[in-house]
Amino acid sequence: MFKDTEARSSEDQQLTAIISDRLSRVKSGPASVTINYDQFIRDLAGFDFSEPRSLQAVGEFVSDATAFGSVPMTHPRYFGLFNPAPSYASEWGDRIAAAFNPQLAVWSHAPAPVDIEAHTVTALARRIGFADGAGGHFTSGGSEANETAVLCALTRADPRFATEGARSLTGEPALYVSRESHLAWLKIAHRLGIGRRAVRLVETDGTGRMCPSALQDAIDADLNEGAIPVFVASTAGTTNAGMIDPMIEVGEIAAQRGIWHHVDAAWGGALVASAELRLALEGMERADSVTVDAHKWFATTMGAGIFLCRTPKILSEVFRVSADYMPSNDTTRDPYVTSALWSRRFIGIRLFMNLAVTAWSGYARHVERAVTLIDRLRISLQASGWTIANDSPMAILNVIPPPDLGSPADIVARTQTHGGAWVSLASIERKPTVRICITNGQTDEADIDALHEILCLPGEPIGNI
Template sequence: MPHFDLTPDQRQQLFSDLLPQLEAYYTHTRDRRVAPRLDPEKIREAVARFDFTEPLGAGEAVKTVVDNLLEHQVHVPHPRYYGLYNPRANFPSILADLIAAYFNPQLAAWSHSPFAAEVETYLIREYGKKFGYDAASIDGTFTSGGAEANLTGILCALNHCYPDYANRGFRAFEGEPVVYCSDQAHHSVVKAARVVGLGLDSVVQIATDEHLCLSVTALRERLTADQRAGKVAVMVIATAGTTGTASIDALPEIADLCAAAGVWLHVDAAFGGAAALNPDYRHWLRGIDRADSITTDIHKWLSVPMGTGMFITRHPEILSQSFRTTAEYMPREGGSFSVVDPYTHTIQWSRRFLGLRMYLSLLVFGWEGYAATIRHHVEMGDYLREQLTTRGWTIAVDTPLPVVCFTWPGHPDPGTYAREICARVVESGEAWISVYPIRGVDVLRACITNYATTREDIDALVRLLDRVRQEAG
């Protein structure tokens, strides 16, 4: 039988070989192409070279993985990656993943990993306070990301609306259930509706206004009409930082409407929620403290490895009401303490110590470090808008968040032109941007996701855009 630990000397040698490679990548990411030239067959051949009948030496195996990741991925840690909300992971959070892998704490039963469980409980409470929640009522859970957090929100809203839902499922419905969100809401909402059995038709997408924010007037009218028709409003999902344009819905007005109608309000603040960590930007989220629950992603603006989200609620019993179950095989050593086993109030059962990525980062940088980093992102977004406007580009949507949607004015086919410009930028390997449809027409989109992005990087992007625009004619 192989020794799965390897020997101490082998482990030391592997680290001695691997760490310089990782450090070279981390230090010199900006020297690489941002995006690879895609060749599916080449990648499949690289993966399938091995049929696992003849084991490789550990060093060769590790080198194979590193070499292929260097060649075959979009380098989202690159400071000129202006794409989706993918971060450059700060170094303490990388160490956190290594530590978690070594200790491998099991976050299902509190008694198995009491330190890890209490770290996550503490972080949820402290982050909830940043949103304005009363500390005594805060509950929540770490999630794999915004999709799981939004799914958790829908399940909590269903259990709140139908107290016997956990037992009877759809048989508890006393009328046709409806979930409301804007037409700019994240698509995880409709996926979650399918997962819980409500179906796509249960999601009503409300039109947005000229700023691509949910229209409160349209929401009020639809709520009134549906209630008259005997439908049951399960929840309203507002967004603080939409995926496409980073628009922030009118949270105070939506909260007023939900309070008057007795409807659960969930705010998807997967990206924009981190604005709460900088006192100068907290007013952008005014009204979020009135939400019944909040989604926020730690792996976006807080710059930790992917797969780190958070669900927070001001209803301390709703997670247990939604997920509590018992299992005879689960450890019971913590039964005499006033503690909560994580598996009893989350979708997941056994899972990784996700909170360590945030905890170790906060230990090293503190809230002030994050506030400064968030300010830098915002300032880089403002600088990009300024430089684009100076060069003649038109900003398509106004948002304070560091997401810039823009277009070249006067082109007879602006959508096709935007896609061509985007393709040329990506193909150059010098930067990565995307396109997003606004009122049916594609525009260019650049998001500041990297704390290492500088003014020089912004200047390089603008020069690249000018160059490819001239090449495109």
């Protein structure tokens, strides 16, 4: 189980060779799952754990299973949901964190890693436009960050919530999110004990953005019924179409009513890197809190969410706890008393390394390049008779094919069967579209042109494939 330095060095080289080989084969192969699944299940069943196997043999098995038994996120022609190919620097970060395995629950156990994370959070908060004094922390992902925002909102609405929970509220709490938002909000409401009914799905304006007047009407209706409006979330980059809610108007409504305004910028938050593109995020800097996922457009490895808050003092009210086996509970620097996680890995190392190696200017080129590539595809598909269904400043395109090519579902099925690229089906305002998203920093013009050719291939309707 444990290796000396010489053995580690040798086997590290073996692992690097295995990963390099699989990455190369993924890039040159189909943009789809290619594993022989029946054979995989038979091989997996053979692991009864009664006898040890060599580390290299097990590493080969797991590498094959991961590389070829998953939709290949590292393929430059994967144009699917925003699970990007990670940067090499963030892979280094993951490896360093795994090797030294620091425990970031308290500052005294890992002062340098805790400070690196805090430094990175502060840099991102400034980039967003928050004033000095803003703070936050890294999370397991966007759902945890969004849940933290709801907890902050409930605690501010009635401080008794911290000890009495939903029983402290004099009416049913109401959370407002766009109908086009990521519906993890329903799971959050369930987990927090306020019930899924607390989530109000606000109508959109016909383009996929939250409608401010519909939000105002929903709040007024709830007040008339005795409910307590607690929280509203703007989405900066909807999953389906990359649409950005009108954050200024939503924020003004929230401020007038004393409602916590959160921005779910899990994907679109990366636009802050670009002086030009960040204009689409105007109003986010006025929000009470923001979610960003570094493992999306910031291109780190998976599981790196960030919660940012203009008034971070509330976090100690939400997560306060004391235990005699903990060396301290300093709310100014011990993460376990200002965040949901207790035991916590060194999550922030990946974004820190990316920013240190790439700088904001490098990230600006990264997001701007993706937007330029999607513009290239937009122009070529329009010229081929396709209809553009979204108007997003992000690197995403929703399109409807000309009638002779079939339905969006036909196109997606044919493309995924073809294997030359991977796209998905998504609805905008209840209309099905082909969803195409640039997720890989190595996707280039040749990949875009190849996708265009694949999308325009004639073929059988989905029922005949």
